[in-house]
Amino acid sequence: MSVTTSSPSTMKTATRTRLFTPGPVEIPARVLRALSQIPPHHRTDVFRQQFIRVTEALRQLHGTKGEVFLITASGTGAMQATVTNIMAPGEKALAIVGGKFGERWANLLTAFEVPNETMDVEWGTNLDPADIAKKLDADKDITTVYTTYSETSTGTIYDIKGFADATRSRGRRLVVDAITGLGVHPLPQDEWGIDVVVCGSQKGLMVPPGLASVSLAPWASSYIEGKKLPRFYFDLQKARKLAPKGETPYTPAVSLVIALEEALTMIAEEGLENVIERHRRLANAMHAGAHAAGYRLFSKRPANSLTALYPPEGIGAADVVKRLREVHGMVVAGGQDHLKGKILRVGHMGAYDLFDIVAISTALEECANALGHPASGAAGAACKAWHQA
């Protein structure tokens, strides 16, 4: 007796949840194990030494010989630190806004009453550094440019090297939110001339959320001196005094620091260049797999940390997100604001490999078929692109 049915199967294909979110990401078992160690007290030599080692490893990752401050907060806390520690009252800033996280810069500046303008970039498109140069030449009052590196709401990577050329050559400062960029794309801070870089623990660094870092290039050391905006918990001048001793002004998230050391060790073992190359191949594989499954790239300059996709013609993005979760146990993000219901965002930063991309591509293909858009060959396409990349 054979049974045929036209309605797609709802039988679960997965025994576990797989995160393909644009952060927080999957945490490697080694990092989870480190997290559950009995934490030392933070005012002991064993922790002080560990804190100094972690700071040094972050310095390598940020690509700077300058200072790195580790902050107990999400990435937004570290972003706030770069506003309140660097801007003097009345100083004017420019925010590059090409998505939700560019908007966050503008909102932060406004919350702290920093006179600011925004440079609006169409979501998912590039910004020509020449446009920044023109703006800075036209408005001499702007001292500091705040931008995103990898814009998580659109899966777009900006030409930060070009931005830095434009700011440095004009004596302006550049502050980069590299929260989904660091450990994924190259970002040699000192070499590219970036004044300040912000990162978070829960993205390329493969650690649960709760830690963030701010680095100052060697020449930017004095930026946090003198009269600045009101601050206390995020006061970097206080942090600077204690950092050489391996201490922080307020109790750090000790367990997360231990986990971060393990994650940074993993990055060092693989080699940062190899990690970056792996992400480049992962993104290529993802693009090919998604294309074969009938999806289209949203971004015109796609980041390697996450891929924003239009679903196949006639299929709703929310339906794909729902089916991925309910049938395949895979968590991806939808679009935000005007992109809500229009795109899905698939994260692949951190400890992801080709077979994770094969899995998500195959699941995307199944969703396309189940929801009425015939497609095939996604897994093979992903593999081929990985090997050719």
Next chain:
Amino acid sequence: MSVTTSSPSTMKTATRTRLFTPGPVEIPARVLRALSQIPPHHRTDVFRQQFIRVTEALRQLHGTKGEVFLITASGTGAMQATVTNIMAPGEKALAIVGGKFGERWANLLTAFEVPNETMDVEWGTNLDPADIAKKLDADKDITTVYTTYSETSTGTIYDIKGFADATRSRGRRLVVDAITGLGVHPLPQDEWGIDVVVCGSQKGLMVPPGLASVSLAPWASSYIEGKKLPRFYFDLQKARKLAPKGETPYTPAVSLVIALEEALTMIAEEGLENVIERHRRLANAMHAGAHAAGYRLFSKRPANSLTALYPPEGIGAADVVKRLREVHGMVVAGGQDHLKGKILRVGHMGAYDLFDIVAISTALEECANALGHPASGAAGAACKAWHQA
């Protein structure tokens, strides 16, 4: 052949490190295990439900039917939130300063340019609520009083019920740093009439550092509305909009939230009243044990969360701290500021029991003997006091 020597043994008596610090404290194995779970993504129903459960459990702990906000930061971040969300520009505050954490209130207020006065209390002594009443009657501009409950630098507990009577009856607001008080001493917020209470994860709550909570009594709900001081990461109005959905404005420290739920479950299983009674007995046992070992209490109104001690006559506090660590593997804190080298601070908040107090009392006694002050009977005295308490 017998060998006699007058120099004290340096052979290690312990196979593991024991924290008797005034926070972060020893983390129970159950909480460590929870910490190493694979964390769900924060924008999933499973986490939203968990966040709502944790918030509800915190409401019980804070003793309020009002709102509780869970913040990814150390306790100082939550303290900052109570300044920047509650004070309007120009509003005047009074800070009760009887130790380092009272000073922190004053420094915070000053950092955010809040006009403020301090009421200085001799470290380790009580403050009569009548003195607060007198001050408030004399200065009608003071809208808000900021105080500590258990002052961690001196091991002193303040009469918060009395403080709240003084503020409530005068239409002033009371903000209490209960970071080392909650889960140790009774603090029924609504019943006592306390407007705002701050707590941290790494003290009585037995979780590693990185989370903090702020509660508003039901009648204090409107305090965060209208024009307030500049804030962004710690914006409680934003948090309020998302809390009913189990969401936060910025990514929370997911793993620590999971650990916190486990710790709150442990407190619920034991029963909050029993937890508080256990801490009362622990403190009594600690006082008796320390007394028998030749130490004297520093505080005239000792807290049950930690015990500040003068060492026996002729012995340096730093030498005791050092020997406890090097020989007995026990970590205690020294004094701060003018108490540096004069006292030691022994924490016993969280998952501590009588035998922990027997251990530290015995080690304190050994240190006294080794450093030239004969003493005996500490363990027995601690046990006797526990049973009599």
